[in-house]
Amino acid sequence: MTRRPSRFRILLLAIVLSAAPFSSPFEAAEIPLAERRSSYDMMSAETRAMQDEDTSNPGMLWVLEGRELWSRKVGAARRACADCHGDAAESMKGVAARYPAFDESLGRPINLEGRINLCRTERQQAPALAPESREGLALATFIGTQSRGMPIKSDDHRLTPFIEKGRALFSQRQGQLNLACSQCHDDNWGRLLAGIPMPQGHPNGYPIYRLEWQTLGSLQRRLRNCMIGVRAEPYLYGAPEYLALETFLMWRARGMLIETPGVRP
């Protein structure tokens, strides 16, 4: 009987210690480069198999559509992407691996979807594509897949202030649940959230075919999804906050390989 209280005290201490990583104010414990893992590694064998084979990866349906759009003449200029850029397998190789890229004239980074729309409005003189539109996603996926297997590049010093802004947003508590991105994706990745392993949150497979969505979606849609998850108010599509987050996430995933189109649960 005399041993019981002390055992209880040890147990209590153990609980307090194990809860410590959750309760301590985070000090941006970034994942060491060598420990970064694509969410692909945490998926079931079935989902991985789905992504691996081009005829079972539903994202390839958008690639197929994007390939058609690439050589379709549009806008007042009656010009197709291919008229300027030629064969995408050559000209677009590695492009998605270095976006968002700094745009001199805008003085800020621009993501791939934004670049496609700039090309449309300025060169093709066609209306911009709406966020998450089928056509826009198809083109982004088609261009993205040309960089499959290539490492993400983020070495432009002009991006630094935007990476810093993205980092600040990433570690900023938000929403009714008062959670920062980093609390799940830096501090607790690999642990279970509602029975599902929390990924590190790398942007290397976007646009992704998400089984839960039963369709393809952009990185911004995914970010929006997490914001709703923590009951924060999502930004509008194309908001500077999303761009900063995208720029930060690409920097965070530098060197990791592009998987576009990724399949995710």
Next chain:
Amino acid sequence: MTRALINVPTKAKRGEIIGLKVLISHKMETGFRYTTTGERIERDIIHTFIATYNGDEIFRANLHPAMSANPFLAFHAVATESGVIDFQWHGDNGLAARQTAKITVE
């Protein structure tokens, strides 16, 4: 136009069991959902899928509203002779689509 990705081996040995895979781009709208203003979204699904091998039916499937968007069908057949494997699918709103693949059997 409906898009589909079809995976059929181009060559096979006589008597070999071959895997056939079809991934069809389709939203598979269930008919059970409502818009934010309360109007029902009409059902729009693929309901029948048929595969024939040189004219002989080798596989048929009925699809239902509970199936996911972009259905993926995988099945097997015995490679008997060179020829054409024909895939067709029918759905709501008069959808009728067909794609074919050639196979050489040695």
